[in-house]
Amino acid sequence: MRKYNFCSGPAALPEPVLLRAQEELLDWEGRGCSVMEVSHRSPEFEAVAARAEQDLRDLLAIPDNYKVLFLQGGATAQFSAVPWNLLGAGQKKIDFIHSGQWAKKAMEEAGRYGEVNIVASSEDRNFSYAPAADSWQQSEDAAYFHYVPNETIGGVEFGYVPEVSCPLVADMSSSILSQPIPVENFGVVFAGAQKNIGPSGIAVAIVRDDLLDRALPDIPRSLSWKVAADAHSMDNTPPTFAWYLSGLVFQWLKEQGGVSAMAELSWRKSALLYDFVDRSDFYSSPVAEGSRSRMNIPFVLADERLDKQFLQESEAAGLLNLKGHRSVGGMRASLYNAVPVEAVEALVNFMADFEKRVG
Amino acid sequence: MRKYNFCSGPAALPEPVLLRAQEELLDWEGRGCSVMEVSHRSPEFEAVAARAEQDLRDLLAIPDNYKVLFLQGGATAQFSAVPWNLLGAGQKKIDFIHSGQWAKKAMEEAGRYGEVNIVASSEDRNFSYAPAADSWQQSEDAAYFHYVPNETIGGVEFGYVPEVSCPLVADMSSSILSQPIPVENFGVVFAGAQKNIGPSGIAVAIVRDDLLDRALPDIPRSLSWKVAADAHSMDNTPPTFAWYLSGLVFQWLKEQGGVSAMAELSWRKSALLYDFVDRSDFYSSPVAEGSRSRMNIPFVLADERLDKQFLQESEAAGLLNLKGHRSVGGMRASLYNAVPVEAVEALVNFMADFEKRVG
Numbered sequence: 001m002r003k004y005n006f007c008s009g010p011a012a013l014p015e016p017v018l019l020r021a022q023e024e025l026l027d028w029e030g031r032g033c034s035v036m037e038v039s040h041r042s043p044e045f046e047a048v049a050a051r052a053e054q055d056l057r058d059l060l061a062i063p064d065n066y067k068v069l070f071l072q073g074g075a076t077a078q079f080s081a082v083p084w085n086l087l088g089a090g091q092k093k094i095d096f097i098h099s100g101q102w103a104k105k106a107m108e109e110a111g112r113y114g115e116v117n118i119v120a121s122s123e124d125r126n127f128s129y130a131p132a133a134d135s136w137q138q139s140e141d142a143a144y145f146h147y148v149p150n151e152t153i154g155g156v157e158f159g160y161v162p163e164v165s166c167p168l169v170a171d172m173s174s175s176i177l178s179q180p181i182p183v184e185n186f187g188v189v190f191a192g193a194q195k196n197i198g199p200s201g202i203a204v205a206i207v208r209d210d211l212l213d214r215a216l217p218d219i220p221r222s223l224s225w226k227v228a229a230d231a232h233s234m235d236n237t238p239p240t241f242a243w244y245l246s247g248l249v250f251q252w253l254k255e256q257g258g259v260s261a262m263a264e265l266s267w268r269k270s271a272l273l274y275d276f277v278d279r280s281d282f283y284s285s286p287v288a289e290g291s292r293s294r295m296n297i298p299f300v301l302a303d304e305r306l307d308k309q310f311l312q313e314s315e316a317a318g319l320l321n322l323k324g325h326r327s328v329g330g331m332r333a334s335l336y337n338a339v340p341v342e343a344v345e346a347l348v349n350f351m352a353d354f355e356k357r358v359g
Numbered sequence: 360m361r362k363y364n365f366c367s368g369p370a371a372l373p374e375p376v377l378l379r380a381q382e383e384l385l386d387w388e389g390r391g392c393s394v395m396e397v398s399h400r401s402p403e404f405e406a407v408a409a410r411a412e413q414d415l416r417d418l419l420a421i422p423d424n425y426k427v428l429f430l431q432g433g434a435t436a437q438f439s440a441v442p443w444n445l446l447g448a449g450q451k452k453i454d455f456i457h458s459g460q461w462a463k464k465a466m467e468e469a470g471r472y473g474e475v476n477i478v479a480s481s482e483d484r485n486f487s488y489a490p491a492a493d494s495w496q497q498s499e500d501a502a503y504f505h506y507v508p509n510e511t512i513g514g515v516e517f518g519y520v521p522e523v524s525c526p527l528v529a530d531m532s533s534s535i536l537s538q539p540i541p542v543e544n545f546g547v548v549f550a551g552a553q554k555n556i557g558p559s560g561i562a563v564a565i566v567r568d569d570l571l572d573r574a575l576p577d578i579p580r581s582l583s584w585k586v587a588a589d590a591h592s593m594d595n596t597p598p599t600f601a602w603y604l605s606g607l608v609f610q611w612l613k614e615q616g617g618v619s620a621m622a623e624l625s626w627r628k629s630a631l632l633y634d635f636v637d638r639s640d641f642y643s644s645p646v647a648e649g650s651r652s653r654m655n656i657p658f659v660l661a662d663e664r665l666d667k668q669f670l671q672e673s674e675a676a677g678l679l680n681l682k683g684h685r686s687v688g689g690m691r692a693s694l695y696n697a698v699p700v701e702a703v704e705a706l707v708n709f710m711a712d713f714e715k716r717v718g
Contacts, residue, residue, distance in 0.1 A: 003391030010599055012396050018385050025381040026374070032362030033679060036558040037371050042680075072431040072560065073581045076595035080579035109580050194596055199395040201431065201560045201598025220439035221468050222432045223579060236435035237553055239560025239598060240369055320392060321401075 004343035006333040007321035008152055008296060009174070010194040014338045017248040036241045040234055048240075049233070052247030059250060059259055060176075062183050062206055069205040069225060070233040070243055075173045075192040078205060079106040081223040082146065082169055082188065083113040085207075089214040091143035095119045095164070097136070100127035100151035101327065102171060107146075113216070114143060126328070127154040129288035133162065142166045143214075144187060150175035150293050152195070153325045155286075155332065157293035161185050167211055174295050176204070177253060178337060179263035187211055195295070196336050198246030201239045253337065262337050266294040269335045269344045273297050276348045282359035283351060286328060300330030306358060307331070317350050319343075363702035365692040366680035367511055367655060368533070369553040373697045376607040395600045399593055407599075408592070411606030418609060418618055419535075421542050421565055428564040428584060429592040429602055434532045434551040437564060438465040440582040441505065441528055441547065442472040444566075448573040450502035454478045454523070456495075459486035459510035460686065461530060466505070472575070473502060485687070486513040488647035492521065501525045502573075503546060509534035509652050511554070512684045514645075514691065516652035520544050526570060533654050535563070536612060537696060538622035546570055554654075555695050557605030560598045612696065621696050625653040628694045628703045632656050635707045641718035642710060645687060659689030665717060666690070676709050678702075 005012040028035040031044070038045050053068050062068060071077065083094065094114045096107045098121035107116050117139045120131035138145070145164040150157045152174040162168060167187025176191040183189065188207050194200035205225060212226045221227055227235050253262065274292060277283045282302045285292065301307060307330065314322050324332040333347060364371040387394040390403065397404050412427050421427060430436065442453065453473045455466045457480035466475050476498045479490035497504070504523040509516045511533040521527060526546025535550040542548065547566050553559035564584060571585045580586055586594050612621065633651060636642045641661045644651065660666060666689065673681050683691040692706060 001391055002385060005392045005396050007392075007396060007398055010395055010397065010399065010596065013393065015385070018393055018395075022381055022384040025384065026361060026377050031679075032360055032677065033364045033366075034372065034377055036369055037364055037366060038369065039366055039680065040369065040559070072433070072436070072598075074431070074595045077431070077579075077581040080581050084579065112577065192596060199598075199600050200399070200596045201601055218471065218577075220436075220443065220579060220582060222436040222439050223581075236433045237369065237551060237559045239431075239558075239601065241558050241600070242560055242598065318391065320390075321398065 003318040003320050004339070004346055005320045006335070006339065006343070006347070008195070008325075008332060008334040009192070010200045011334055011336050012338040013199070013245070014249060014252045017245065017252050020248060021245060035244045038240075040237050040240050045240060048244050048247055052243060052250055055247065055250035055254060056204070059253055060181060060183055060206070065209050066183060067207045067209055067212070067225070067229040069207065069228045070238060071203045071205055071228060072201070072239060074200065074203050075102075075171055075190060076105070077223065078171070078190040078203060079109040081205070081225065082106070082144070082190075083110045084219045084223050085215045085225050086144050086167065086169075086211060087114050087214070088216040089143065091141055093117055093139045093142045095139050095142040095145040095166070097121075097131060097147040098123060099130060099148050099156060100154040102151055102153070102173070103146070103148045106148075106171060110146065117142065119145070122156070126286070127151060127156060128286050128291070130156050130158045130291040133160075138164060144169050146171070150295055152296050152334075153327060155293040155296040155298040155328075156291045157295070159290065167208070177259055177262060178266050178295060180259050193242065193246055195334070198249050199242050202242035202246060265337075265341065266335065269339070269341055270294040270297060272341070272344045272348060273333060273335070276351065280355060282355040295336060296332060296334050298324050298328045298330060298332045302359065304329065309358065310354060313354060314350055319347055319350055362677040362679050363698070363705055364679045365694070365698065365702070365706070367554070367684075367691060367693040368551075369559045370693055370695050371697040372558070372604070373608060373611045376604065376611050379607060380604060394603045397599075399596055399599050404599060407603050407606055408597075411602060411609055414606065414609035414613060415563070418612055419540060419542055419565070424568050425542060426566045426568055426571070426584070426588040428566065428587045429597060430562045430564055430587060431560070431598060433559065433562050434461075434530055434549060435464070436582065437530070437549040437562060438468040440564070440584065441465070441503070441549075442469045443578045443582050444574045444584050445503050445526065445528075445570060446473050446573070447575040448502065450500055452476055452498045452501045454498050454501040454504040454525070456480075456490060456506040457482060458489060458507050458515060459513040461510055461512070461532070462505070462507045465507075465530060469505065476501065478504070481515070485645070486510065486515060487645050487650070489515050489517045489650040492519075497523060503528050505530070509654055511655050511693075512686060514652040514655040514657040514687075515650045516654070518649065526567070536618055536621060537625050537654060539618050552601065552605055554693070557608050558601050561601035561605060624696075624700065625694065628698070628700055629653040629656060631700070631703045631707060632692060632694070635710065639714060641714040645689075654695060655691060655693050657683050657687045657689060657691045661718065663688065668717065669713060672713060673709055678706055678709055
């Protein structure tokens with residue numbers, strides 16, 4: 001029996017996607033073999049790849065002057081790829097918003113190749129808010145501006161797209177496909193798949209095509225967006241099953257009404273949980289109002305000695321993976337696209353009952 | 360209905376592995392979610408990862424002073440990783456055996472960071488043989504020696520392990536786990552999974568631990584073996600489903616009798632096909648005797664105008680993916696571990712019948 005899964009990643013996948021993958025796992029489209037067992041260069045797999053790209057383009061209204069790349073190594077490989085691909089045109093400064101652990105990791109790697117300028121930081125309050133744009137100290141000559149629209153660990157989301165004068169790079173791993181985005185305002189959008197796209201082992205990069213010629217000369221071939229773009233993400237064997245599953249998720253998203261429907265749903269789901277937490281004296285949110293993520297919702301119990309009991313009982317009640325990240329403590333419910341409203345209702349009911357019994 | 364699949368990669372997987380994955384795709388070990396939907400840092404996935412590593416260590420008798428890494432980016436990312444990880448100790452020369460397309464690709468990437476010395480080449484006869492060791496021109500001070508024990512495209516296999524005085528690096532993508540290997544004779548063994556390990560999207564590197572401190576200072580984090588080793592291949596989210604499936608393949612291999620049994624089987628399967636081809640006047644092998652691969656067996660028809668008909672009829676007979684690589688022409692049957700003897704028997708029967716009717 002399937003349970004409700006609030007894992008921050010690798011996260012829940014849509015059940016209809018898993019059912020279809022299961023059904024055709026040994027005999028895909030009547031071909032007598034699995035989709036995992038065909039050449040990535042066969043016409044049948046190329047059709048899978050092309051459809052996945054087109055569906056993603058449709059879902060996010062990606063303009064024609066952007067390349068859509070399906071890559072390996074997750075967002076972390078992109079922490080290397082971004083500076084290697086963008087620092088070859090002379091500018092060495094990189095503007096960063098330091099909003100939490102994922103910004104920090106990207107910053108550390110970028111700082112090995114360029115000069116990091118921290119435009120703003122929310123470290124002073126344990127990364128519990130998105131720094132207001134009027135406080136930012138931008139460079140005049142940055143090669144690019146990197147930010148994390150949604151910090152998975154802190155549960156902090158920027159409610160707007162920064163306006164900057166250099167290419168804007170967004171690590172959208174935990175919020176991509178949860179709402180419409182103005183792709184044309186970005187230079188690069190990248191995301192690991194394992195939250196809102198598909199299984200782990202594949203990442204997506206959406207790159208404005210004028211940025212493909214700025215790479216450092218020594219860039220390793222496997223990190224080059226240009227190489228990937230020229231080869232339609234098949235310079236070498238891609239992770240075919242992860243690509244196929246991501247494509248099934250894109251089809252499912254279209255059937256659900258696309259990213260506008262997902263945005264509406266995410267507001268509904270997150271409001272359900274935040275409203276309950278805000279009304280409660282037992283639970284509280286460590287995240288500042290106005291910066292609260294629709295995707296990752298940390299909350300703490302009034303007495304942390306009850307955390308263990310909460311986790312044991314919630315798991316027994318079929319509510320999986322609610323443990324918070326150690327840097328924030330308490331609990332975290334990740335409400336990605338594949339998590340249904342019913343899961344959040346069940347969580348809130350459990351929380352109310354737990355409070356009544358134990359709080 | 361499952362058909363016989365001779366794809367060179369992504370290749371056939373053992374049917375029992377796919378059946379098990381199918382059975383538990385939505386509800387893994389009764390947990391109410393897929394193995395794809397749990398954190399890589401959860402105890403349950405860590406157990407999957409640890410068991411996969413131990414089973415691989417058991418299968419190949421990997422000594423304790425070797426790290427076993429599960430990586431992304433395929434063997435191609437290792438074409439970058441090898442020079443980046445091994446050229447930081449001062450030596451810049453790299454010895455290569457140029458045995459075909461996969462040696463060439465690795466050589467081109469390595470040549471961007473070091474000085475390639477071609478020890479021997481079989482380009483003179485279209486990469487149809489393994490150059491004899493007494494012809495090699497080794498450097499005296501190479502940082503490492505790179506070779507491809509089995510060339511997937513040419514169907515050429517080295518019947519022995521080279522003796523060299525520097526770390527020996529082997530791209531074993533298409534022959535790993537097909538026979539016992541003396542791991543202690545190698546500095547590094549790496550392999551993309553999609554032939555003899557599991558699905559595409561994961562690669563294995565087996566690295567002697569004294570080689571972990573030779574990296575170039577600017578090495579991208581995602582290419583560093585040291586980073587991967589220190590983090591037990593979880594510096595970032597690994598491709599969990601591919602890792603899990605590879606682990607199931609390792610378990611299946613152990614049940615089959617391990618790599619000695621696979622070696623015996625591979626001799627039996629490849630001999631069946633080679634013997635038939637050698638007895639025939641209609642089919643022929645372009646590969647020199649003594650260099651013939653047990654894994655990838657190219658063969659050509661006496662009249663190439665019959666290729667198309669051969670491919671159409673073989674596919675109709677349930678024999679998939681026999682088309683040869685364009686650089687060799689004709690046909691190629693890849694006989695990896697998951698391809699049963701019955702598949703080769705069916706192929707030979709079809710070939711005999713085709714010859715009788717058309718030849």
